[in-house]
Amino acid sequence: MALNKYMHPRNIYKTPPDFCKLAKQFPDFLRIAKTDVTGKVSIDFKDPQSLRILTKCLLMSDFNLDVDIPDDKLVPTLPLRLNYILWLEDLLNSIKKDDVKGLDIGTGACAIYPLLAAKKNEWHMVGTESDADSFLKAQENIQKNKLESLIELKKNTSSTLITYLFTDETPYTFDFCMCNPPFYSSLQELYESRSPARPPPKNGFTGSPHELITEGGELKFCRKLLKESKEQKDKIRIFTTMVGHKYNLAELIQDLKADKIIYTHTEFCQGRVTRWGLAWTFQDYNIHELVPSRDKLRKKTLPLTYLLPELPNCVYNVETAVTKIKNMLIDLNMMYKVIEKRGNNICLDVIAKTNTWSNQRRKKRMMKRIEAENVKKIKHDTADKVDAEQHVNDAVDASSSLISNGSSISPIPETNDHTQNITETEHVIHAILKVIKKENDVLLQMELVDGTAGKEGLHQIIQYIKNNWK
Numbered sequence: 362m363a364l365n366k367y368m369h370p371r372n373i374y375k376t377p378p379d380f381c382k383l384a385k386q387f388p389d390f391l392r393i394a395k396t397d398v399t400g401k402v403s404i405d406f407k408d409p410q411s412l413r414i415l416t417k418c419l420l421m422s423d424f425n426l427d428v429d430i431p432d433d434k435l436v437p438t439l440p441l442r443l444n445y446i447l448w449l450e451d452l453l454n455s456i457k458k459d460d461v462k463g464l465d466i467g468t469g470a471c472a473i474y475p476l477l478a479a480k481k482n483e484w485h486m487v488g489t490e491s492d493a494d495s496f497l498k499a500q501e502n503i504q505k506n507k508l509e510s511l512i513e514l515k516k517n518t519s520s521t522l523i524t525y526l527f528t529d530e531t532p533y534t535f536d537f538c539m540c541n542p543p544f545y546s547s548l549q550e551l552y553e554s555r556s557p558a559r560p561p562p563k564n565g566f567t568g569s570p571h572e573l574i575t576e577g578g579e580l581k582f583c584r585k586l587l588k589e590s591k592e593q594k595d596k597i598r599i600f601t602t603m604v605g606h607k608y609n610l611a612e613l614i615q616d617l618k619a620d621k622i623i624y625t626h627t628e629f630c631q632g633r634v635t636r637w638g639l640a641w642t643f644q645d646y647n648i649h650e651l652v653p654s655r656d657k658l659r660k661k662t663l664p665l666t667y668l669l670p671e672l673p674n675c676v677y678n679v680e681t682a683v684t685k686i687k688n689m690l691i692d693l694n695m696m697y698k699v700i701e702k703r704g705n706n707i708c709l710d711v712i713a714k715t716n717t718w719s720n721q722r723r724k725k726r727m728m729k730r731i732e733a734e735n736v737k738k739i740k741h742d743t744a745d746k747v748d749a750e751q752h753v754n755d756a757v758d759a760s761s762s763l764i765s766n767g768s769s770i771s772p773i774p775e776t777n778d779h780t781q782n783i784t785e786t787e788h789v790i791h792a793i794l795k796v797i798k799k800e801n802d803v804l805l806q807m808e809l810v811d812g813t814a815g816k817e818g819l820h821q822i823i824q825y826i827k828n829n830w831k
């Protein structure tokens with residue numbers, strides 16, 4: 362797995378779990394395990410039930426936790442959850458070692474963070490939850506593991522995230538808070554985040570709308586937490602949250618900088634997916650010095666830059682260039698979202714779920730050949746009194762599917778957010794694309810966030826844009 366080497370050094374999942382051992386240990390795992398001709402044991406990661414069983418077995422074998430993960434709820438991926446906890450350990454290390462008290466905002470049906478934190482570190486945890494169903498399930502999971510003495514659950518029926526906890530009668534103080542906010546802003550956004558034309562993600566889709574959706578998406582959720590933190594400065598020593606999108610991290614850092622609040626951030630790397638952790642404090646310690654920045658572990662790369670040539674009969678400015686590029690992204694079946702318009706610059710967040718750009722010429726040639734062959738066939742069939750029109754349509758459909766590596770092309774409306782689902786699915790390319798005006802030139806810049814195609818894939822996309830810049 363590409364990013365595993367950047368996992369937290371103490372993360373036990375830096376070494377992938379031994380599936381053979383799990384199959385011997387757990388009959389449920391044996392049921393879902395498949396052995397290939399070389400004897401390698403694997404499971405179907407696309408199947409939510411298999412993911413559920415894997416997670417359940419790992420929780421038992423690695424943490425001695427017996428967790429019930431309901432069918433309709435999010436399956437918490439453990440390498441990421443552990444990365445977050447390990448970062449918190451590092452943050453707290455020089456502040457407090459014993460009697461640590463933490464708050465998990467939106468703990469979910471598995472109460473995964475409180476269970477791990479209590480079992481692993483004996484931290485006292487309060488988990489909050491607004492969904493009645495998840496709240497009950499979380500309670501059952503805590504009782505099942507006899508961790509009631511370390512974990513308390515609080516139902517949140519208020520419109521605040523933390524403020525309701527701090528009334529005079531219940532003067533809670535915490536060493537830290539943590540949060541895995543819902544990522545999506547609407548049900549529509551959640552559905553649109555995956556075009557039906559796309560192949561399914563490597564990991565199966567799990568989670569209920571309540572877990573995945575919050576009005577305004579994660580940015581609004583995190584901003585609300587930041588606002589409330591300013592009013593509850595002394596109640597929590599270190600405020601933290603997970604951030605699912607790099608551009609939201611950048612926005613939140615801007616907010617913290619504007620308020621001159623001390624902050625630090627990190628990357629949670631696992632599998633082929635990156636998430637971010639953001640921490641801030643109103644206390645008197647330099648939290649950015651508490652933990653060596655893990656960002657530095659990864660080699661920083663400069664964005665790839667291409668000078669977009671001026672075209673005859675075409676206005677040479679950022680807007681026109683962006684319109685052209687958006688059309689190309691649609692042709693490539695890539696998802697995009699405008700994340701920033703500042704002065705002369707426009708910034709897009711871009712995601713490709715499949716490689717649709719390489720071997721374009723080969724694919725075009727094949728498409729033409731198939732079209733020609735089908736047209737020939739239609740002529741022949743017409744003689745046989747077959748409906749020719751339908752065949753032409755079929756021919757076009759067949760060739761389009763070749764362009765997009767098997768998935769048919771569907772234009773993606775601007776409103777179609779690319780936002781990932783919370784099960785940390787993979788993409789081939791996730792990049793930030795900027796079109797900027799520099800003196801008299803219009804430049805295209807692309808910076809890789811993550812993705813299996815890596816920088817090579819980014820080069821290929823820029824090459825595609827170069828080839829089609831006419």
Ligand code: SAH
Nearest residue numbers: 437467468469489490491492517541543572
């Ligand atoms: N922490 C879990 C679940 C994350 S999903 C994990 O990492 O797997 C987000 C959770 O936040 C959902 O269970 C949702 O019901 C809950 N939630 C959303 N808004 C909330 C609020 N205002 N207060 C408490 N919980 C909330």
